[in-house]
Amino acid sequence: MLSIDNLHASVEGKSILNGINLDVKAGEIHAIMGPNGSGKSTLSSVIAGNEDYEVTKGDIVFKNENIIELSAEERAHKGIFMSFQYPIEIPGVTVTNFIKTAINSNLKARGESEMPANKMLKKIREKAELLEIDSRFLSRSLNEGFSGGEKKRNEIFQMAMLEPSLSILDETDSGLDIDALKVVANGVNKLKNKDNAVIVITHYQRLLDYIIPDFVHVLHEGKIVKSGDKSLAHELEEKGYDWIK
């Protein structure tokens, strides 16, 4: 599904990714771990199409198409989703209206007609329930005054609504207490199937107790320095990142 080949990227002239190679197939969960500043968030931003980062070398192939030149919205239309570490507050736009706009933008871009209101409403209810989201929450302004947990839950709610092929969860566990973490992880697990894939980006092993990865990669100075199965995450938890450098 996703194939990253020798990816180099920089921001404001500073090189951050220095030759990433990664293959993600449908049905897989990959975890990318690494210390602060190793390039984890840059990698997710670059895959999602953040124009602040300049890709200087390499390719990102998604569903057999090189997406390097595509805008963020075009990548979203193709089925890439990123859960943000710091979701943005949009006063005056409710969660419901925001998700309607997002879904219909995606449908329109794919040449499909807009989702009928009743179908939309049903889907919103269903997915809100999955993530234990109160219906009152849906009529609040997007992320405005949300707690850390509410913001992350709202991110996964959007993921549930948009049904992407590839979801990148960027530090979704940061700022979450254990109960919120379980709800979020449970949501991700329920949405997981053989046709989609998930990349979990995290500093800590904690989230990986609930979202079990098939592969674990360790990022250091913009390169994947070690790959393994889930036992690698435990090893990192015990020994820290120092031994890997």
Added chain:
Amino acid sequence: MSLQEKLISSFLAFELDINIQSPVHNIRTRALKEFEKLGFPNKKLEAWKYTSLKNVLKEDYTIFSKKKNVLEFKNIQDYFIDNTETYKLVFIDGSFDPFLSQTSHDGVDICILSAALTKPVYSKVISKYFDSSINKKDSLSLLNTAFSKEGVYIHIPKNKVLEKPVEVIHFATGNEAALMLQPRNLIVLEENSQAEIIETHQSLTDNPIFTNCVTEIFVGENAHLDYYKIQNDKLTSSLIDNTYISQEKKSIAKVHTFSFGGKLTRNNLNYFQKGSYIDSIMKGITIIDENQLVDHHTLVDHAKPNCESHQDYKGIYSGKSTGVFNGKIVVDKIAQKTNAFQQNNNILLTDKSTINSKPQLEIFADDVKCSHGCTIGQLDQDALFYLRARGIPKKEAKALLTFAFANNVLESVNIPSVKSRIKKIIANKLGVDLGFDL
């Protein structure tokens, strides 16, 4: 002949048309003399430093439209708010149109100034209020006074709550190659009364239109005024709006100014607090592009203790547009316990757009809370990426962020159909159809 010369020489012709025996006419002739001395403001004046009238004044305006034009409601109904019953005062090329208007004399007076200035029944109100609040050093207000003849006259007596908003629209039809309009409005809310007013200047032509408007508003004790100025005119029209609001104790006067259209728009919004426990509220959203200019000059004169003023102006500028915000707050020596807040937030979307923002605080009391804040920035790129990463195209994403930026001003609009109209204008202005009611 310059516009100034033309105006002065046409005063004689103007006098043929009105009753020159009335006391009001003395006010007019005095005002004309003062205007003759002062002339139009130029950039040498501090208050006009960023706004040049040169390009507006160079046209050969007709001072009084000779030809009468008729408009059919179905052709102009889009300019009225929908889904809300309103009183309507419609002016076409400066003349009142009784067919499109719905006036009232049923316990209130919602009618026209030409009647109020000439009929004895109104003389008490006129002599008490007319021309009593304007700045006698402001040449444009003086000019308007000199030619004051027609406009809105609203008088809400004591304890009366107006059940419908008043909608005022000044249309320009293009009968003349270039037309100058000078509406003069007088609005009096007596003690404990309430009124909502919506004002629009709308050109239907690409011919140059120059409107120099003066509105005097008197808000009595414990009265509530809610005023909306919708400025979405053609790019060939310019507007100078001089509004003077005098408030008595415990009154609330709120003015929303929405500036999206027009070539040059200057809003001189002046508040005079004449009693204690007054609240004066000014809010504005400006979204302009191309070569447009919108200049907000506000003045709040805190002359009594325990009063408040709140100002919140948001501006978004693209193209080569220019914005000006000058917020003057004067706190008199005796105006202790004044709370005066001023906020002006701006987004510049292009390198060639400009905003000149200036707070002007003159505080002579020692126990007051006055704050002002000004920001100038760009649209938040992280927020833009967030929206685009959800599949929302760039243009729509920018529009959503614009709405978010302007949201707290929109939130304070009390008439739902005004709010939806403003949102519609903003969406149009940004070229998006968001597909839902924000």
